[in-house]
Amino acid sequence: MKATSFILIALLVSFFSCDTDDETTDPIIGNWVLVEKSMDGTVVEFTDCLSRNRVEFYSNQTVSFKNFVTNDDTGTCDPYIIEQSWEHNKGYYRVFNASKFDQEQKISISNSQLIYSYESWEVINDDIITTDLVFTYEKQ
16 A cells, blocks of 8 residues: 555656646747847937837747838838847857848846847948947836
8 A cells, every 4th residue: 555655646746747848938938128229339219119119039939020110201110020030058049130141149138138239230332330239128
């Protein structure tokens, strides 16, 4: 009887200790709302259009950037959506941007805020112009 009870208890413990989801939920997964943007260290004035920007990280390691930009012709706030993939490896996050080859994008989570930064570059009159961009998001 004691052996049967012991086996039953062992089976119950092993059953309840097994998680049906083998991976724990990554803290980055979810919907994040933009709360601050800076360019080259200067905070950008928050417009109604900029305040609509969101980023959503999914458990299948895709990410959707839902940005809104002011249309200069109409004055409307138009959506601009970018779908990418992400990874979490050795304590850091990384977003893959297929359209910009050498662009290093950094993501960190600190004090319930997601900090997303990268160096943007463009060629103007044969000169390469770079801008350091930092976006701060809070989880919704």
